[in-house]
Amino acid sequence: MKTLTTTQALAEFCERAREFPYVTLDTEFLRERTYYSKLCLVQLAYPSDDADAAVLLDPLVDGLSLEPLYELFRNENVVKVFHAARQDLEIFYFDAGVFPKPLFDTQVAAMVCGFGEQVGYETLVRKIVHKPLDKSSRFTDWSRRPLSDAQKTYALADVTHLRDIYEYLAAELKGSDRAHWVEEELEILTNPETYDSHPNESWRRVKTRSNSPRFLAIVRELAAFRESYAQSRNIPRNRVFKDDALVELATIKPKTHADLGQLRLLLREARKGPIADGIVEAVEKGLACPQEDLPVADQGRGKVQVNPALAELLRVLLKAKTESSGVAAKLIASSSDLDAIAAGMRDVPALVGWRREVFGADALRLCEGRVALAAKGQTVKVIEL
Known part of the structure; x- marks a missing residue:
């Protein structure tokens, strides 16, 4: 199996791929230790029996540019086929601000074709391609090099079987006149708002028991600081402080670094330095928020009068x-x-x-x-x- 390690090799593959009606893609990435996903591997295949029709791309090689791949993404004569594309698209959007067009997501298409909700790739391989799928390398650390032959084989299977799945589902959609259903769902996947994280809105994800506007104002400021800090340093937001610590902070309202030392749930690293500074400042901003700018909790649909x-x-x-x-x-x-x-x-x-x-x-x-x-x-x- 071939692994592309230079920009030139990637450009040559993408040039060949332009001759075909579609190309299948998948990615392997890590996100446990970062805010943004770290792209570790890209798998690509076009519909051909050629030995080089399915390849791996190593984005961790120094000096390799993904621009030839993004040029292929912009080529509207070639359908880009993914399975469960959301996380893949997020990676490419944050890296280059580009979405593959036209896009086809086999998970979306499969649910429209009667395969159930959020059907997995393994299920589609079994039901459509009628082959088993080796998942032994599912928990690989894809950032480590070199990759074994077993890992490469596992990764490549995510795009080789996808060719048969795409052709089957595309035919089903054409016969059932449901292609526009898929297009509606894909509009969400290719909308930047799906991926853009707005720090000032991140407080809405925090579960609280109090709906006091002043309390929520402090929650809002703390959540906004945490989100901005995590983004700027590319670390998971929970590495700054967790939700339960955020709620404790909003309840206790610490005004100094010394006050932070009295908290039970705050990580030790957050009791000093820039995180501690940011916490104290966020609490101060929440307490000083003008009455007219206080947030209001989303009451949701639980309060409506249901017949x-x-x-x-x-x-x-x-x-x-x-x-x-x-x-x-x-x-x-x-x-x-x-x-x-x-x-x-x-x-x-x-x-x-x-x-x-x-x-x-x-x-x-x-x-x-x-x-x-x-x-x-x-x-x-x-x-x-």
């Missing part, structure tokens, strides 16, 4: 639509989506795009009393009123 009978009818309708479409229920509408619809809310994902086509339109008609549900044997049918 329980209507919610149960919507669940029956969803089950019927799931069976008729072959698409997993959780993909079409979540339980909170159903409760929100039953409470009269209309800004719900299940009522937009292809989900509206499959379920949302009839869900609205059910809410409006324009249709009813009837059981016929094991099947639930929608009856016009």
Whole structure:
């Protein structure tokens, strides 16, 4: 198996790949010790029996540029095929601000084609290619060199079988007229907002028991400092301080470095130096936040007045639509989506795009009393009123 280790070799492979309608790709990366993923390996293949049609690319080699690969990403005559592409795309977006176009994600396509929610690559290989997949190298440290033949074989299998999977799913989508469903999902994957992390919004991920606006203002400032600090030093946010320590900080409101020494959950490294400075400053900013700028907790959908009978009818309708479409229920509408619809809310994902086509339109008609549900044997049918 061939490993590309120079920019020239990568450029030559990408030049050959431009002659084909698609190329399959995958990455191996590490993220345990960094904020941003560290790209360790790229696997590529185009549809050919040539010995060099499937290759590995070693991005850790000094002096190697990924620009030929990004030029291929920009070539709209070649479909770029991934499986579960989100983390792969995040790497390339942060490295070069580029998204592969056109893009095809076999996980998204498979769920639309009736393979269930977030179906794994191994399952698709077994069901479509009818071959077993060796996963013995799943927990490899991909940053270590040299890679063994077993590791290379494992990595390459992630793009060789993907060729057969792509061709099968593309044909299924064409026959079922569901290609636009996939395109809607892929628009999310190629939207920069999917990957951009805004420090001032990171507080919304922190679970707290208090919804006091002043308390949340301190949480907001602490979370923003932590996110910015982690990004600037490329370390995991939990290496700065963990969520439970953040909540403790917002509760205790330390004003000096000495106050930090009294806390139970704060890491020792965070009690001094720039982290300690940032904590004290964030608490001060939260306490001084003007009344009109205090954050308000997202009350979510738990507080809405749900019509329980209507919610149960919507669940029956969803089950019927799931069976008729072959698409997993959780993909079409979540339980909170159903409760929100039953409470009269209309800004719900299940009522937009292809989900509206499959379920949302009839869900609205059910809410409006324009249709009813009837059981016929094991099947639930929608009856016009």
